Amino acid sequence: MTAILDISDVRKTYGSYAALKGVSLSVNQGEFIALVGPSGCGKTTLLKQIAGFEDPDSGHIAIAGADMAGVPAAKRPTSMVFQKLALFPHMTIAENIGFPLKLRQKSPTEIKKRVGEMIELMQLKTEYLTRYPRQLSGGEQQRVALARSMVSEPKLLLLDEPLSALDVKLKKVLQAELKRLHRSVGVTFVHVTHDLEEAMMLADRICVMRDGAILQLGTPGDIYYRPAGSFVAGFIGETNLVPITVTKRGEVGIDYRSADVSDADGRIAARLVAGNVGEGAAQLMLRPELLRVLPPGETADGVIEAEVVEMFGKGGTVQYRARSASGLALVVEIPGTSSLPMRIGDKVRLGFAKKDIYVFRAEA
């Protein structure tokens, strides 16, 4: 696989505010990559540097092997879908979609043909062609914006939170649409979002950013089950972080102790431990759905004793909040059909399998 986008040590400062503190990232041809992070993490700034709306203070951006320094946005093989869509209100849908081709001096017949193809690809109705953007619904405008970005066959499609303004139901539909589109056209997608769940659904790889730097780059599975730290772990869904003390770091794993967990051998294999964990304080991550309520007499690799304090029905599952003897708050999610219904005040034993956990360094 070849890198279609190569970003190396890109820095950008606005006044005294460092928006990007040396970001390096390589994206493969045809990949769907998501840049995720809270607002102000630099994800949109990075996208602007790739699109060419701004130039980085230092560092390099190369697209398909060509250095982009000094190349204006108009000349880059990229195309952006804007957060506010930025459809031209004074142009019809056909004019909007055909605009990039018109600028490339294509003949009217070719523009008409390509616009027709895009309309079909986006599953829009042909009678929309003569309408104006404000006459279309939010979801339809979204499709038009996508069509306009794809019509010029860019090497890189940049999406700047285009789904953030939509309601949940429509969002789901368009997420599926994006995925289908990515598969059918084979263009590389760089998708900026603050919604890690959306990134998990769509992307091949996720790049989690914070304070202008990349915290972790990995597959959705990596991000979910092997997060680089408590920030990434807490960024999606709920998670249990159990404080532990690493007593010994060895080649094959770590020895640890914890006030909350009773574990027969007190060992965790190296593959379940982040590289930055040394001796001292660390955190053991347990996803709520991987905790089990143990029936009497049964045991597991690790057991935490706790008392149920609250419960929430979530349809297919029931979520329990529990508190261990040391005061640690825990979240457990079990199927609604579970044969072990619990009530508030019940003492329970929560068990986990060693293969389901992950240990990373405790963050200050």
Next chain:
Amino acid sequence: MAEEVPRRWRDPELLVKALPTVILQTTCFLAPLVMTFLLTFQRSRNFQLQWTWDLWTWTDIFSKPHYWTILLHTVFMAVACVAICLVIAFPVAYGLATRFKAWENEIKVLITFAFITDATLKIYGWALFLDKNGMANYLLGSLGLSPEIVAFLFTDWATLLGMVYSLLAFAIFTLYLSISNIDRSLILAAYDAGAGKLRAHWEVTLPLCKPGIWAGSVLIFLLSVGAFLEPKVLGGGKSPMSAELIRQTFETRVNWPLGAALTLMLMVVSVFIVLLFSRLIGLKRAGLAS
């Protein structure tokens, strides 16, 4: 867009609510207009108004090309004023809305001050400046230029200068509003689609400014059609414009019927031109007008 609730015009609530506006419009606008119209059917003899109820005034107007020449001249001057104002105001408004964000308010206050300073004061100021013995000539003379500028005051050019100077602020502010309302991402989208700066300007910024250009043009056109101070003071009254002609007819010649007819003629022609242009520009089609 808000849903419009269809209401019958005979709805008593609606009628009561509309009453103040209706009274105001009738007494202050419609009634004087009707009276002006009725005046045109009378005659003036020995500075006395006579109730003759005939078409003498109108025959006079339609038989003498003099009035029409002045009207044509007025319209031409107004159109020229609109064009010059737009050409000057666009870069100013664009700079104000996009480049000089830090000084935006200071600049706006300065423009407003220049704008609200008394018109008579400003126009006489210009007259003094452009006078044969004025500053402009002195400066040009000391630069070793020929005294051509002497001829500038008391020409149509001087009139135009005064009109543009008085009305420029309307163009600047309407265009400024239009430009600053354009979503920045639309311009970025144009660049992204492959447009250079000029092309993006032509394809996106300008069309989106259309409502502002139009509003400013109508304001300036109607106000310059009514300009009388500038042609009198700066133009020296040599080639009068309609407003000055109307003033003379009422005040100097004390011919009210003729004055009224000339007023109506000017109104009808101005409104007709505005309607014609709004049809030509086609704001509705572009989906920009509400």
